[in-house]
Amino acid sequence: MAERYRQVERVGFGSRLPSSFVSVFVGLILFLGSFWLLFWNEGRVNLAQVATGAIEISPLGSPSAPLGRLVSLTGPMTSNELLGDHLFLRPGPYIAVSRKAEMYAWEEEKETRTQEEFGGSEVRETIYTYTKVWTENPEDSSRFYRSSEHVNPPMPFSSQLFRVSQAQIGNYRIGMQDLQIETPSAVPLDPQTLIPGIQARVEGSYVFKGRGTLANPQIGDMRTSYTALYSGTQATVFGRLASPNSLESYLGPRNVRFYRLFASDRFAAIERLAAEHTALTWILRFVGFLMMWIGADSFFTPLHTMLSIFPFLSGLGRFMTRVVTFFIALVLTGTTILVSSIVYNPLVLLLCLAVAGVFILNVLGRRPRRQVAGF
Incomplete structure (x- = not known):
């Protein structure tokens, strides 16, 4: 049976504001690190292809x-x-x-819930759960x-x-x-x-x-x-x-x-390598997206803290920034993956250029021709 313990502390506005700027710094590291992770992930060596050779x-x-x-x-x-x-x-x-x-052995799980109060202070309730595993x-x-x-x-x-x-x-x-x-x-x-x-x-x-x-x-x-x-x-x-x-x-x-x-046998081994590579690629893409989203959302932590003087404004602002940063992170993640694939794979670059060329020729071919007077 699990054992639970509760700890409650109140943090004033004066303590929360400086720490919110620390969150911005941490968020910047996550945001920039996500680009490196996504770029590195797309260039990982596919051992299934190596094994095939x-x-x-x-x-x-x-x-x-x-x-x-x-x-x-x-x-x-x-x-x-x-x-x-x-x-x-x-x-x-x-x-x-x-x-x-x-x-x-004992295992500790920690869950913290926060509730903002009028004036900018915050009540933090931490639940510690101990289980035997x-x-x-x-x-x-x-x-x-x-x-x-x-x-x-x-x-x-x-x-x-x-x-x-x-x-x-x-x-x-x-x-x-x-x-x-x-x-x-x-x-x-x-x-x-x-x-x-x-x-x-x-x-x-x-x-x-x-x-x-x-x-x-x-x-x-x-x-x-x-x-x-x-x-x-x-x-x-x-x-x-x-x-x-x-x-x-x-x-x-x-x-x-x-x-x-x-x-x-050799065939099953290569299939296993291909499945492992695909699974890890998608896992790291998702991790990179989360890093980018959390990092981008952290940029607004000082704003949320200042708005917490009026808790209803803080909640509304936090919801709006999370929605906006979600779509920003989604677009940037997709763009980073595409650019990285092009950098690492020249065939993808040639394919993109071919598609762009066909599109341009198609647009130019639809332009109406000017008729020469007298003909």
Whole structure:
């Protein structure tokens, strides 16, 4: 059950006015930063396109690509090493193991509501809500509003990715140091996979350690689960052909490193990269729009503060500026995205020039011709 605490404070007009100018400065940073983010986002390297240009080589036989080129290699990935986490998981036939460690801890949520009063003062009501959650990153409880009643102990161990030092696909050695790895398979927790004599117990799909139970945990209790990439899994690796029999990290366009493993074939891996690129592009576009909108609206904070002497005027002014800045941010975001696309992609520029040329020729072709007298 959540615990809630209420804090109320009154801030006078004399204190609010100087802080409103600070908001303008912060808003200016957000506003200008949004242009940089949108411009950078449109120029991000599409790794799906990079992967499409990779030379596909066979896991057996001699390489069909020159050294230093980006290649893709598909086949069963194996290793002679056994891998565990030296905590609960016994060494086994894994290429990589992801340990997800979660602690039952307090989480603080803060919600502030404001109400302006006649004369420019403001009443701020802050509601602090404390809930118990499973989390990989417990909050620092010393910073809580009610820290003495809600204490998170230090986390005894954390989430971590483990990998073997050497692996191969067919005749090729895969450098493991910088390789981005996914671990798609859950590791069953039984006597064959767990270290004997561990000071913990298995509950469902977790190794549980603490004073409570998984159904009724106590603050500080830990639960751990594992996923892995098993030796022998069919995988596709994109990387640089560093030698006739080894792959390492590839330095792509604009110094973007590309060295990644997918537990799938080449076609599915490229589809995954394309979907990730599209999703992140739209997320960053939305973030850039919000930064621009919030930043633009912050320019009017001093005006809103001065109008708050008469609260009804402040509310009306705040609504109007938010509507206006919304459309301004929308237009500027779209324009920035279009200009950035043209800068980064000459084909888009040529297309725009072609459309403009057709439009101009069409307009000129419709102009009436003057008739010469006597004809």
